[in-house]
Amino acid sequence: xxxxxxxxxxxxxxxxxxxxxxxxxxxxxxxxxxxxxxxxxxxxxx
Numbered sequence: 199x200x201x202x203x204x205x206x207x208x209x210x211x212x213x214x215x216x217x218x219x220x221x222x223x224x225x226x227x228x229x230x231x232x233x234x235x236x237x238x239x240x241x242x243x244x
Contacts, residue, residue, distance in 0.1 A: 217225065233242055 229242070233239065
């Protein structure tokens with residue numbers, strides 16, 4: 199890694215997010231609900 203690469207990596211914003219256990223459970227429940235409504239109960243896939 200060059201000095202230029204190191205300087206660029208420090209100035210770039212971090213991506214992603216952190217979820218609490220409660221937040222993860224809420225997200226999973228919301229995803230399951232949307233799967234039932236929009237996808238006839240089948241799991242979403244990528």
